[in-house]
Amino acid sequence: MSCSAPAYITTPIYYVNDRPHIxxxxxxxxxxxxxRAMRFDGRDVFFLTGTDEHGAKxxxxxxxxxxxxxxLADENSAEFRKVLTTFGLTNNDFIRTTEPxxxxxxxLFVQRLIASGDIYxxxxxxxxxxxxxxxVTDTRAKELxxxxxxxxxxxxxxxxxxxxxxxxxxxxxxxxFFAANPGFVRPAGRFNEVLGRMRDGLQDVPVTRTxxxxxxxxxxxxxxxxxxxxxxxxxxxxxxGLGDTRGALATERAKYWPPQYHVIGKEILWFHAVIWPALxxxxxxxxxxxxxxxxxxxxNGQKMSKSLGNFIDLATIESYxxxxxxxxxxxxxxxxxxxxxxxxxxSPKHFHEIYTxxxxxxxxxxxxxxxxxxxxxxxxxxxxxxxxxxxxxxxEGAPTWSAFTHAACAKTLQQYADFELAEAADTALSxxxxxxxxxxxxxxxxxxxxxxKMAEVARILAACAEGVRVAAVLLTPIMPAKCAEVLxxxxxxxxxxxxxxxxxxxxxxxxxxxxxxxxxxRVEAPTVVASA
RNA sequence: GCCGAUGUAGCUCAGCUGGUUUAGAGCGCUGGAUUCAUAACCCGGAGGUCGGUGGUUCGAGUCCACCCAUCGGCACCA
Numbered sequence: 122m123s124c125s126a127p128a129y130i131t132t133p134i135y136y137v138n139d140r141p142h143i144x145x146x147x148x149x150x151x152x153x154x155x156x157r158a159m160r161f162d163g164r165d166v167f168f169l170t171g172t173d174e175h176g177a178k179x180x181x182x183x184x185x186x187x188x189x190x191x192x193l194a195d196e197n198s199a200e201f202r203k204v205l206t207t208f209g210l211t212n213n214d215f216i217r218t219t220e221p222x223x224x225x226x227x228x229l230f231v232q233r234l235i236a237s238g239d240i241y242x243x244x245x246x247x248x249x250x251x252x253x254x255x256x257v258t259d260t261r262a263k264e265l266x267x268x269x270x271x272x273x274x275x276x277x278x279x280x281x282x283x284x285x286x287x288x289x290x291x292x293x294x295x296x297x298f299f300a301a302n303p304g305f306v307r308p309a310g311r312f313n314e315v316l317g318r319m320r321d322g323l324q325d326v327p328v329t330r331t332x333x334x335x336x337x338x339x340x341x342x343x344x345x346x347x348x349x350x351x352x353x354x355x356x357x358x359x360x361x362g363l364g365d366t367r368g369a370l371a372t373e374r375a376k377y378w379p380p381q382y383h384v385i386g387k388e389i390l391w392f393h394a395v396i397w398p399a400l401x402x403x404x405x406x407x408x409x410x411x412x413x414x415x416x417x418x419x420x421n422g423q424k425m426s427k428s429l430g431n432f433i434d435l436a437t438i439e440s441y442x443x444x445x446x447x448x449x450x451x452x453x454x455x456x457x458x459x460x461x462x463x464x465x466x467x468s469p470k471h472f473h474e475i476y477t478x479x480x481x482x483x484x485x486x487x488x489x490x491x492x493x494x495x496x497x498x499x500x501x502x503x504x505x506x507x508x509x510x511x512x513x514x515x516x517e518g519a520p521t522w523s524a525f526t527h528a529a530c531a532k533t534l535q536q537y538a539d540f541e542l543a544e545a546a547d548t549a550l551s552x553x554x555x556x557x558x559x560x561x562x563x564x565x566x567x568x569x570x571x572x573x574k575m576a577e578v579a580r581i582l583a584a585c586a587e588g589v590r591v592a593a594v595l596l597t598p599i600m601p602a603k604c605a606e607v608l609x610x611x612x613x614x615x616x617x618x619x620x621x622x623x624x625x626x627x628x629x630x631x632x633x634x635x636x637x638x639x640x641x642x643r644v645e646a647p648t649v650v651a652s653a
Numbered sequence: 654g655c656c657g658a659u660g661u662a663g664c665u666c667a668g669c670u671g672g673u674u675u676a677g678a679g680c681g682c683u684g685g686a687u688u689c690a691u692a693a694c695c696c697g698g699a700g701g702u703c704g705g706u707g708g709u710u711c712g713a714g715u716c717c718a719c720c721c722a723u724c725g726g727c728a729c730c731a
Contacts, residue, residue, distance in 0.1 A: 136731050173731060256729090288728095310658070314726050317656055326729065353731060389731050396728085416725090457665090462658085463724075471664085471680095478680060482693055490690035497689075557694060566689040582689095643691050 226364025505631020610638030
């Protein structure tokens, strides 16, 4: 059902100590497709991404390069922003944790949590590596046999004051919340992991550190720096101005809260699924509707790692885009990505097979054969025939074209809304398959040899052309440029805020000029390189 | 170590609460047919003891036990 309700979707903010790679591109592309699809269905969408710029690692990397942490952050944040442009991603804002608007609001949030008693000053004691100036967890200390992995010197017991968030106080509330919202964490397998860990009981978590300074100072105790993850989580709220409800930002954007989807990678699930809702409960703010934790891409069957040097980095991604096109890249991300609980393998061979099978042989070929026949038999002009009540097949019980595509449209949009993006792609493509099946069944190219049967040919091809058009409409959120190309060839335009009207049967009027089109061309298969 | 999964054709996976088949789909491979189309679309074929062993049952990929293998999570890692 179409509605204009505001909707909010976020990516994690990306850590500026990393270089952009397929993981970042994937998460952002998922959000982009959803955002485009929901806008297309008339919703008022706010799509947020950004960079996380504080923390000891950034401080350390900057020091090694002899520049300030801010300079390093500026440089790498710009790199992430460049990706958005390269990929044509449609985020509504890009937040940086070093921006004043963010820092100010985080302090306000933390002050509220201190006032409510949810953040308190406590003492932390643990195993400390004096050479590395860092604490190691108890389990890690045991693994290291209580010796520094670098210097070999014994770890020491050390204490320091830290501010803590009273997570333990939210055990019951979170359990009730999870029970009432079985779709809060997706996919379901991930939710089970969270519930399993909940059974071990929640402990309070430190929210500040004192062993580095690159971060937001604790209000009233600036020797304490707000720990990066709490700083980072708040970006979702500060981007909408929720820290200062009377501010200009909030006036304009508060309507988007709470988020419909926080799309994240599985490695940061705990923060988003447990700590984040608890923080929001403490602040008496509504909790997100869903945290979607996708899995990882692996590369040619192997985990991506620095030591293997097999990261699918920006340069690699750009080489695919150069060869296959941006929309083909998006298609592969969306239909083959690790949205489920298991990792997905990225390989040149697989990419090529998917491209050829789905885009060249199915979508493009159908658009091509249909437009070619209209060119050949009707001089490139859409026949003026009402095909709404024509059945898609002579098979008993086959639906009419208008009913079939109406159902496919509703299903596709529902799947987009539910973040079943690969399923949405398949449903939309099923219209193309139906057109192909119809051509094979009726064989208009044979009927056309008999002048007496041209009315029948007209009826068949008018339905095919309209089917191609509707499929292109529904695939637009995934492949905006290529679908626009097909629609243009089919003499159609698009209202990007009204998918349902655009997808309605009969949009392609008789007399419309239809040009031959071939949106995805066959490309040479990648050469297989034997791996060592 | 603890907790949780998964293991079905070359690959990715469907197979809900046990008995519709001689276990399915897509892709890949292969034979054929065809030309409207980008050697595409269409039809056919190969083929898997449903991880292993032992049970429960008239009957088990489908339930139970054990074993093997793989994977994920295990709090300050964005």
